[in-house]
Amino acid sequence: MPVLSYERLPIRKFASPEVIFGSGSIELVGQHAYNLSRRQVLVVSDAGVRQAGWTEKVMGSLEQSGLRITLFDDVAANPRTDDVMRGARRYLDDDCDLIVAVGGGSPMDCAKGIGIVATGGQDIVSFEGVDKVRVPGPPLICVPTTAGSSADVSPVAIITDPERRKKMAIISRLLVPDLSLIDPTTTATMDDSLTVATGMDTLAHAFESYVSNASSPLTDLFALEAAKLVAENLPAAHRRPEDEKAREMMMLASLYAGLAFSNASLGVLHAMAHSAGGFCDSSHGETGGALLECVVEFNYPCVRDKYDMLERAMFGAAGGKGSLIGKIDGFRKELGADRGLESCGLGREDIPYVSRNAAADPCLATNPRKVTREDIEVLYERAL
Numbered sequence: 001m002p003v004l005s006y007e008r009l010p011i012r013k014f015a016s017p018e019v020i021f022g023s024g025s026i027e028l029v030g031q032h033a034y035n036l037s038r039r040q041v042l043v044v045s046d047a048g049v050r051q052a053g054w055t056e057k058v059m060g061s062l063e064q065s066g067l068r069i070t071l072f073d074d075v076a077a078n079p080r081t082d083d084v085m086r087g088a089r090r091y092l093d094d095d096c097d098l099i100v101a102v103g104g105g106s107p108m109d110c111a112k113g114i115g116i117v118a119t120g121g122q123d124i125v126s127f128e129g130v131d132k133v134r135v136p137g138p139p140l141i142c143v144p145t146t147a148g149s150s151a152d153v154s155p156v157a158i159i160t161d162p163e164r165r166k167k168m169a170i171i172s173r174l175l176v177p178d179l180s181l182i183d184p185t186t187t188a189t190m191d192d193s194l195t196v197a198t199g200m201d202t203l204a205h206a207f208e209s210y211v212s213n214a215s216s217p218l219t220d221l222f223a224l225e226a227a228k229l230v231a232e233n234l235p236a237a238h239r240r241p242e243d244e245k246a247r248e249m250m251m252l253a254s255l256y257a258g259l260a261f262s263n264a265s266l267g268v269l270h271a272m273a274h275s276a277g278g279f280c281d282s283s284h285g286e287t288g289g290a291l292l293e294c295v296v297e298f299n300y301p302c303v304r305d306k307y308d309m310l311e312r313a314m315f316g317a318a319g320g321k322g323s324l325i326g327k328i329d330g331f332r333k334e335l336g337a338d339r340g341l342e343s344c345g346l347g348r349e350d351i352p353y354v355s356r357n358a359a360a361d362p363c364l365a366t367n368p369r370k371v372t373r374e375d376i377e378v379l380y381e382r383a384l
């Protein structure tokens with residue numbers, strides 16, 4: 001079976017920021033920011049990334065270009081509504097005109113939220129859902145330091161609302177950053193658990209976007225190649241943290257998977273991972289990884305050819321549902337990432353609540369198999 005079918009091309013769009021990729025490219029952030037800012041740059045980061053030295057590196061490059069900086073690094077591991085509102089106040093108080101986000105998905109998602117609150121003048125909660133953003137935020141440059149979230153290319157911001165113990169998905173093409181400046185050397189400071197969790201998130205993005213009912217030849221290329229790159233390089237990055245080539249290829253896999261899901265969207269795995277992650281305040285990559293096999297089993301009857309293609313891309317040959325699930329299980333064990341949702345903090349008694357939120361998540365719209373709330377409850381049970 002060919003990778004792509006050109007028989008009847010669906011009508012599809014493909015949006016992407018300008019992308020700069022390569023080791024050492026972090027040094028270029030100042031000159032690109034200079035083209036976009038005449039006043040003051042809000043740098044959004046977090047404590048861990050700052051400790052790793054990447055925030056200071058970015059600020060040094062901005063200063064060299066003569067730009068003034070306001071630093072906002074008070075961002076939780078899962079960015080919260082009040083982080084966004086405080087960041088927007090800093091942006092407005094200091095009369096900023098550009099945002100540079102440096103870090104993983106948390107600071108990048110927070111930066112997206114800050115931008116639309118600052119220009120739209122509304123509470124971040126009012127943007128929850130699809131296409132609720134009317135006024136674009138200011139220019140946004142993203143410098144990712146993990147190989148997984150792909151927030152640097154995506155039209156999505158995930159913000160936790162602590163009052164509802166829920167992760168809100170805000171989806172709008174106006175959230176696609178202007179520039180994604182990707183320097184793979186920044187991933188060298190990730191510890192092993194973050195390397196594996198973000199790598200599993202990349203794999204989940206590749207799987208969900210490839211089988212999505214909004215996929216197309218434009219996105220299939222990126223999704224399939226991302227799955228192949230993860231299979232080839234995540235175990236090496238896990239075993240040998242100093243393996244620069246493996247880390248560079250994982251950053252490329254993250255970019256490819258990000259381009260795929262930004263344009264084909266995702267599915268039930270992410271709907272469930274958002275809901276459980278918002279409830280438990282757990283790592284997104286770990287939560288999604290725990291759901292992968294159950295979701296493949298559930299969707300398999302509707303997209304068996306596509307799962308065969310993913311199995312071939314990752315493992316060289318396809319042997320059907322049991323074979324693919326067995327190989328994913330082995331892959332997760334090899335990475336030490338085979339724990340269930342209970343280890344993320346989810347209890348059996350929590351399933352009705354998280355299932356209700358997952359059933360309302362916009363990612364469900366593109367899942368290849370119709371999903372009911374009862375289906376979601378069963379999937380959570382299996383993934384415990």
Ligand SMILES: [Fe+2]
Pocket residue numbers: 149201204205270284288
């Ligand atoms: Fe994800």
